[in-house]
Amino acid sequence: MKSQQLLCRIPLTFSVFNGSDNEQPSMKPLENKILSNFGMKKFVVCTDAGLSSTPNRIFNNTANRKFVTTQSIKKLKGFLKDFCLGDEGWHLNGSKKAFKLSELDETEYYDKTIYKDRRINEDGLEQHLVVTFSFKYRDYHRSVRSRQLVRTSKLANNPSSLKRNRQNDPKRFIRQDHCTTDGEVADHLITSIDDEVVREEEQYDGFYAVCTNLEDDVSTIISINQKRWQIEECFRIMKSEFQARPVYLSRKDRIIAHFIICFTALIIYRILEKKLGGEYTCESIIRTLKEMNMLVMPGEGYIPEYTRTDLTDELHDVFGFRTDYEIVSQRNMKKILTTIKK
Secondary structure (H helix, E strand, O other): OHHHHHHOOOOOOOOOOOOOOOOHHHHHHHHHHHHHHHOOOOEEEEEOHHHOOHHHHHHOOOOOEEEEEEOOOOOOOHHHHHHHHOOOOEEEOOOOOEEOHHHOOOOOOOOOOEEEEEEEEEOOEEEEEEEEEOHHHHHHHHHHHHHHHHHHHHHOOOHHHOOOOOOOOHHHHEEEEEEOOOOOEEEEEEEEEOHHHHHHHHOOOOEEEEEEOOOOOHHHHHHHHHOOHHHHHHHHHHHOOOOOOOOOOOOHHHHHHHHHHHHHHHHHHHHHHHHOOOOOOHHHHHHHHHHOOEEEEOOOEEEEOOOOOHHHHHHHHHHOOOOOOOOEOHHHHHHHHHHHHO
């Protein structure tokens, strides 16, 4: 089972488009590439809110293609939003009993995910709306907002920096007024924390919604969506460990070549991760490989300059050679390099 989970994390393909373009139209060409290059007839597309447009959902509303996509509760119609945030009708996986959210013991249910679901018809598309709530996820939201409000307080004292760049920019909590509380015109811009915006966001803490056209039970749908972190992890590894961004290139062919190198490195890493049984983090594997340096001794051979660890032992066992002897002769090093090339 563990091997299958690791296998599904190996990326298949990628697409490159202009950073200024809307990302939503990029999904169809990528799916068509998967269909043609890999001969796949059936698959489930799991996306975040950025790719969950109605056209993309309709495109994957076929007998062979299904979707599980993040649904913004804020963007739902009023009656559906009320359903998502309502106190009644919550269920625990495996139980038919309905709960009231306000009556749940927070300590007992802190690490558990409860849900409610219903059928909806939006834009002529029949979908299954699944809403989950977690006290742990609620506290995560509160923690993030608390840190943002600290940053907001500092930014409020610098009016020149109040231009918002992103949807979740901490500056969204800043209110700007050009008059005093008495209604008089102020000589200077007055900034403050907008408590109304804070309260508006607080009501969504801990809630998460997805829409799908799968006919599976709710627990399966939740499980599929929770595995989306594996995709997000690929992007994080590309950006951090493999430094895929920023890209200081302008020609398209060179940009594509850059990402091909990073993508190939990601595939090799995932295969290595699988061979190691998924027991080590990406950071530890990359760091260990970078530190496995050898000191050249002319006429003698090579001396390892790294410290032997459980991970270096695993790497040697996986690839069938060792470089952690006191001295690796030139002859043995040539054999190792020949083995690697094969």
